[in-house]
Amino acid sequence: MTDPRPVLDILLYGAAGFAVQVLECLTGRGEQGPRIAGLIDATKPGRRGQVISKHRVLGGEEVLEQYRPETTGIIVAFGAHRPRIDLLRRLRDGGWRFPNIIHPSAIVSPSARTSEGIIVAAGAVVGPCCDIGFGAIINECAVVSHETHVGACAQICPNAAVGGRCRLDSGAFIGIGASILPDIQIGANACVGAGAVVCRDVPEGVVVMGVPAREHGTAGKEQQDAW
Numbered sequence: 738m739t740d741p742r743p744v745l746d747i748l749l750y751g752a753a754g755f756a757v758q759v760l761e762c763l764t765g766r767g768e769q770g771p772r773i774a775g776l777i778d779a780t781k782p783g784r785r786g787q788v789i790s791k792h793r794v795l796g797g798e799e800v801l802e803q804y805r806p807e808t809t810g811i812i813v814a815f816g817a818h819r820p821r822i823d824l825l826r827r828l829r830d831g832g833w834r835f836p837n838i839i840h841p842s843a844i845v846s847p848s849a850r851t852s853e854g855i856i857v858a859a860g861a862v863v864g865p866c867c868d869i870g871f872g873a874i875i876n877e878c879a880v881v882s883h884e885t886h887v888g889a890c891a892q893i894c895p896n897a898a899v900g901g902r903c904r905l906d907s908g909a910f911i912g913i914g915a916s917i918l919p920d921i922q923i924g925a926n927a928c929v930g931a932g933a934v935v936c937r938d939v940p941e942g943v944v945v946m947g948v949p950a951r952e953h954g955t956a957g958k959e960q961q962d963a964w
C-alpha cells in the first residue's frame with residue numbers, strides 16, 4: 738500500500754556522476770512535487786557548499802539530522818554496489834522514505850509492479866508484468882523484458898538486456914551490455930560480467946563472464962565494493 742504521508746523534501750545521498758544522472762531524471766517534471774533539498778557527500782567533507790547541477794552539497798551524513806524521515810525522501814545516488822545496498826537497508830531501518838526515479842524517456846509498462854526507491858534511467862525499458870524490487874537500478878538503455886522479477890537492490894547496468902520470465906534475486910549485479918537469455922535465474926548477490934551472454938542459471942554469489950558466460954569464482958566483499 739502507498740504511504741499516504743507527503744514527501745516534502747528530497748535528499749540525494751551521493752554527489753558524483755550517478756547523482757548528476759539522477760538529477761537529470763528529476764528535471765522536466767515541473768514545479769509540482771517535492772523540493773530537492775540538496776546532496777549529501779559522506780566521503781569528501783571538503784565538498785560542502787559545492788554546487789552540482791544547480792543543487793548544493795549540504796554536507797556529510799550529519800545532514801540527515803536536520804530532516805524528518807517521515808516527510809523526507811532519500812535517493813541513494815551512487816552506483817558502488819555493496820555500499821549502496823548497505824546504506825539503503827540502514828536508511829530503511831531508520832524509517833526514511835524512497836521515491837521512485839523514472840527518467841522521462843524510460844518506458845515502464847503500466848502492468849509492471851514497482852517497489853520503493855527504484856531508479857529507471859534514460860532510455861531503459863521495463864516490460865509488461867515485471868516486478869521491480871526495493872532500490873533496484875535499471876540503468877541507461879537497459880531492457881528488462883516481460884514477467885521478469887528484479888529483486889531488491891539488484892543493479893542492471895547500461896545497455897544490458899534481460900529476457901522474459903527471468904528471476905534476478907536480491908543484490909544481483911548485471912554488468913554493462915550483458916545479455917541474459919529468457920527464463921534464467923540469477924542468484925542473490927551474483928555478478929554477471931560486462932558483455933557476458935548468460936545461457937544457464939547463475940548460483941548465489943557467483944561471478945560469471947564471457948560468451949557464453951562461465952564461472953569466474955565467487956564475489957568477495959572487496960570485489961563487490963568495486964562493481
Ligand SMILES: CC(C)(COP(=O)(O)OP(=O)(O)OC[C@H]1O[C@@H](n2cnc3c(N)ncnc32)[C@H](O)[C@@H]1OP(=O)(O)O)[C@@H](O)C(=O)NCCC(=O)NCCS
Nearest residue numbers: 816894895911912913928929930931932944945946947964
Ligand atoms: C566480471 C568482473 C566482475 C570480473 O572482475 P575481476 O574478478 O576483478 O576480474 P579482473 O579485472 O581481475 O580480470 C580477470 C581476467 O578476466 C578478464 N575480464 C574481466 N572482465 C571481463 C569481462 N566482463 N568479460 C571477459 N573478460 C573479462 C580480464 O581481462 C582478465 O583477463 P586476463 O587474466 O587474461 O588479464 C568485471 O570485470 C566486470 O565485468 N564487472 C562489471 C563492470 C560493469 O559493468 N560496471 C558497470 C558500472 S555502471
